[in-house]
Amino acid sequence: MLLELSEEHKEHLAFLPQVDSAVVAEFGRIAVEFLRRGTNPKIYEGAAxxxxxxxxxxxxxxxxxxxxxxxxxxxxxxxxxxxxxVFVLGFSEELNKLLLQLYLDNRKEIRTILSELAPSLPSYHNLEWRLDVQNNKKVMEMDALPVLRFCVNVKEKHGYKDQVWPRKRENLPFRVGVFNIGSLEGFKVSMNLLKSHTKWCVHVFF
Structure with missing residues (x-):
């Protein structure tokens, strides 16, 4: 994977061949310090x-x-x-080797600094879901109304947090059928439709 440099960055780096290797190495130290503590105009003025x-x-x-x-x-x-x-920059072989050494010597510390600067956003840890079928009558002459519940466990900076969303049939992102289970045959058909490779927990109340 090659790093793409804009024309502006190439112009900024064009100053490096004008100074000796000790100055370039010092610029590398300042660059890492810049990441760690932020910019310092006094350092630029002193070097200038x-x-x-x-x-x-x-x-x-x-x-x-x-x-x-x-x-x-x-x-x-x-x-x-x-x-x-860096070859496209047209630098001397000596300067290219110096830049490579700066990269190899500092990349681990730079990655550590970047990870500390990155915002701490919640990240996915686990997902649980359950499909409930609502049936509030003793008789079975009615439609079964499915409700899908999601419980997403996310990892935050100071621990874990559960977020629960109940989803009804009319606003599910996929189609869930409504089955009439008013007869024994209808009940068998409904049960067969529930069979799949997924584990289902079905509760029928009379």
Whole structure:
């Protein structure tokens, strides 16, 4: 899997060949620090004075390197794919090797930081469902009205939570038939229709 870089990111990374390898390595450290604690204009200003360039140039270089490292770490691309991704930038072999080493040295920590920054959303844990058939009369000259109940167990940050939804026949997402069980033959037909590979619990009250 190759990483696709926009023209804007390529422009930001174009500053890297203009500095020596020690500066690129320092930019890599700043990029990881940027993910951990957020941006710090003073760092950009200090580096800009040392390199005799504008702080915006330094900031764009760090942001471009941050994107390169975070997206590569997020996708966990291989060494070969990373090299192919940066090859299109036209950097020297030495710089490409340095960028690869920055990626290999920091991808585990970057993935940890990204997982901590991700919002904690409820996730699926388990699903239970039950089909009830309502029959409120002692005589069986009536239609059976099915009600499907869902119980979804979701995992949240501080534990688990159940969410229950009763669904009646008229608003089910699939078709459930209504069976007249007023005769013995009708009852047998209804019971046969219930037979499937799924386990059914049927209660008939007289």
């Amino acid at each position: 004075r040392k390199l005799n360039v504008s702080s915006d140039t330094v900031q764009h270089g760090v942001e471009g390197l941050t994107y390169l490292l975070t997206e590569s770490s997020k996708l966990m691309i291989s060494e070969l794919d990373f090299q192919d991704s």
